[in-house]
Amino acid sequence: xxxxxxxxxxxxxxxxxxxxxxxxxxxxxxxxxxxxxxxxxxxxxxxxxxxxxxxxxxxxxxxxxxxxxxxxxxxxxxxxxxxxxxxxxxxxxxxxxxxxxxxxxxxxxxxxxxxxxxxxxxxxxxxxxxxxxxxxxxxxxxxxxxxxxxxxxxxxxxxxxxxxxxxxxxxxxxxxxxxxxxxxxxxxxxxxxxxxxxxxxxxxxxxxxxxxxxxxxxxxxxxxxxxxxxxxxxxxxxxxxxxxxxxxxxxxxxxxxxxxxxxxxxxxxxxxxxxxxxxxxxxxxxxxxxxxxxxxxxxxxxxxxxxxxxxxxxxxxxxxxxxxxxxxxxxxxxxxxxxxxxxxxxxxxxxxxxxxxxxxxxxxxxxxxxxxxxxxxxxxxxxxxxxxxxxxxxxxxxxxxxxxxxxxxxxxxxxxxxxxxxxxxxxxxxxxxxxxxxxxxxxxxxxxxxxxxxxxxxxxxxxxxxxxxxxxxxxxxxxxxxxxxxxxxxxxxxxxxxxxxxxxxxxxxxxxxxxxxxxxxxxxxxxxxxxxxxxxxx
Amino acid sequence: xxxxxxxxxxxxxxxxxxxxxxxxxxxxxxxxxxxxxxxxxxxxxxxxxxxxxxxxxxxxxxxxxxxxxxxxxxxxxxxxxxxxxxxxxxxxxxxxxxxxxxxxx
Numbered sequence: 001x002x003x004x005x006x007x008x009x010x011x012x013x014x015x016x017x018x019x020x021x022x023x024x025x026x027x028x029x030x031x032x033x034x035x036x037x038x039x040x041x042x043x044x045x046x047x048x049x050x051x052x053x054x055x056x057x058x059x060x061x062x063x064x065x066x067x068x069x070x071x072x073x074x075x076x077x078x079x080x081x082x083x084x085x086x087x088x089x090x091x092x093x094x095x096x097x098x099x100x101x102x103x104x105x106x107x108x109x110x111x112x113x114x115x116x117x118x119x120x121x122x123x124x125x126x127x128x129x130x131x132x133x134x135x136x137x138x139x140x141x142x143x144x145x146x147x148x149x150x151x152x153x154x155x156x157x158x159x160x161x162x163x164x165x166x167x168x169x170x171x172x173x174x175x176x177x178x179x180x181x182x183x184x185x186x187x188x189x190x191x192x193x194x195x196x197x198x199x200x201x202x203x204x205x206x207x208x209x210x211x212x213x214x215x216x217x218x219x220x221x222x223x224x225x226x227x228x229x230x231x232x233x234x235x236x237x238x239x240x241x242x243x244x245x246x247x248x249x250x251x252x253x254x255x256x257x258x259x260x261x262x263x264x265x266x267x268x269x270x271x272x273x274x275x276x277x278x279x280x281x282x283x284x285x286x287x288x289x290x291x292x293x294x295x296x297x298x299x300x301x302x303x304x305x306x307x308x309x310x311x312x313x314x315x316x317x318x319x320x321x322x323x324x325x326x327x328x329x330x331x332x333x334x335x336x337x338x339x340x341x342x343x344x345x346x347x348x349x350x351x352x353x354x355x356x357x358x359x360x361x362x363x364x365x366x367x368x369x370x371x372x373x374x375x376x377x378x379x380x381x382x383x384x385x386x387x388x389x390x391x392x393x394x395x396x397x398x399x400x401x402x403x404x405x406x407x408x409x410x411x412x413x414x415x416x417x418x419x420x421x422x423x424x425x426x427x428x429x430x431x432x433x434x435x436x437x438x439x440x441x442x443x444x445x446x447x448x449x450x451x452x453x454x455x456x457x458x459x460x461x462x463x464x465x466x467x468x469x470x471x472x473x474x475x476x477x478x479x480x481x482x483x484x485x486x487x488x489x490x491x492x493x494x495x496x497x498x499x500x501x502x503x504x505x506x507x508x509x510x511x512x513x514x515x516x517x518x519x520x521x522x523x524x525x526x527x528x529x530x531x532x533x534x535x536x537x538x
Numbered sequence: 539x540x541x542x543x544x545x546x547x548x549x550x551x552x553x554x555x556x557x558x559x560x561x562x563x564x565x566x567x568x569x570x571x572x573x574x575x576x577x578x579x580x581x582x583x584x585x586x587x588x589x590x591x592x593x594x595x596x597x598x599x600x601x602x603x604x605x606x607x608x609x610x611x612x613x614x615x616x617x618x619x620x621x622x623x624x625x626x627x628x629x630x631x632x633x634x635x636x637x638x639x640x641x642x643x
Contacts, residue, residue: 126624220597234596303576303579350578365626367624367625369626377637378638379639389558393563400557417582421581463570467577481596
């Protein structure tokens with residue numbers, strides 16, 4: 001298929017909903033879709049990330065490098081099984097033949113499950129995470145594991161131990177965002193219609209915004225965390241990345257729901273999120289908050305925090321979305337106060353580090369994963385050398401901060417204070433979504449990120465500046481509420497701009513409906529026809 | 539602001555965290571810890587009522603959405619030999635580790 005914009009439309013470019021429909025009607029086979037997708041991966045991905053990448057190759061700069069592990073033969077077996085079941089008259093399920101990738105923070109039986117870290121590089125998982133199992137049971141075809149920041153600790157993918165790290169398909173000199181950067185980059189270029197990511201402070205929404213795709217951070221507990229290599233256990237949310245709202249809704253319908261293997265998975269049935277997506281949003285109240293149009297930066301020399309407005313291009317993009325939603329019948333409510341937004345990152349610096357330090361104690365070179373090759377005299381030396389050699393800088397930094405702020409003499413000053421600030425952040429949301437309150441919002445509309453995708457090397461190393469990349473997304477993780485990011489245009493440099501909708505607990509269906517309304521309102525806009533330059537043909 | 543995490547305190551944290559660092563790593567990590575603490579101190583700008591409860595996770599788990607507790611029943615795992623085989627060093631069903639030093643309390 002050749003589009004009028006010079007790019008070639010292949011089966012791998014089709015939306016997940018359309019692939020599943022066509023496969024179920026036997027108009028195309030799962031194997032054909034898979035081969036088209038594998039061909040795309042060969043064309044755009046370049047060499048996969050590895051621990052020993054050797055000399056840089058000039059070709060690396062032109063490729064996406066989303067993958068750590070491509071499991072092509074496993075995928076071919078799955079596709080053949082789907083085609084066989086269709087030939088037998090069975091229905092493989094709602095994701096029939098849909099290729100998807102998995103962020104390499106999920107365990108998948110028989111595959112390397114590395115967390116982007118040297119310490120787990122040799123770990124072949126003996127079991128499969130619940131969301132992956134559900135996607136495969138619904139007929140999805142798993143392509144392999146995609147790159148991420150080490151243990152998800154970052155917003156650019158540059159901290160992965162597996163190099164080359166992923167690039168932004170819209171400009172390969174820029175980062176794809178993170179930590180689900182491999183997921184967002186893969187989806188943006190047709191290396192799978194869907195990807196399973198995780199969001200602890202914005203790790204689905206921020207890379208989705210940077211790469212021009214849709215990302216959903218579900219309500220905490222909406223999707224099981226069983227089989228997810230834990231970072232911040234009170235914050236981690238698995239969720240979809242997709243090229244459009246309907247695909248994200250389809251995937252969320254498959255992965256959401258109670259799970260006896262995760263006691264934090266809410267005991268609530270998962271609705272079909274694709275139902276009613278195109279229904280009216282007339283009279284829905286959508287808020288804009290000045291607190292989400294200001295961003296905070298730390299002056300590392302003086303130690304002072306400064307605030308400045310978000311870049312105009314991003315502000316204008318959000319206001320354009322508000323305008324289009326208003327045209328579709330929504331009531332836009334201005335000046336919604338969210339006074340504790342700016343404290344999201346400082347509180348996160350404390351809470352997430354305590355949880356990370358706790359979760360990382362299990363990596364000790366004894367039960368699985370990397371063990372130092374050096375001779376050691378006793379067990380504690382084995383621990384220190386194994387962890388010193390196996391962890392990269394970012395896990396080490398998080399462990400050390402977690403140890404400090406949770407120490408008995410400091411925990412009241414830091415940890416307990418941060419948990420109380422978390423209460424205040426939660427209360428901000430409760431007040432604006434209260435159906436009897438002053439604002440009675442269905443959703444809050446905000447920018448997803450303070451900037452568009454930044455250049456590789458520009459931020460990495462400055463752990464404070466990198467963390468503030470999540471300042472507009474992290475409040476939802478503290479509060480547990482759902483959020484989605486979807487594309488709303490491009491900046492002058494041709495980079496995607498993402499906007500975010502946040503809603504009350506378990507309101508994913510409403511957020512998706514609002515996102516779909518915007519998609520419908522803009523479906524004929526010129527910017528919607530743009531494709532990543534990597535997909536342009538002569 | 540002076541560094542809250544001094545070299546001595548940093549070494550103590552490294553010991554507690556069971557890490558071994560080279561000099562470059564240690565310098566970077568201590569600097570970043572101190573920079574992060576500058577951001578964390580922004581939390582002190584908020585007046586907090588001491589009666590404000592802590593939030594350990596955002597979404598309240600009401601009885602309606604809290605999953606029932608699983609029966610406490612022993613189940614054999616068919617992958618037990620595979621799981622044991624993940625250990626870097628094992629023999630005859632045992633995981634091998636170096637000497638475990640004992641300290642008289």
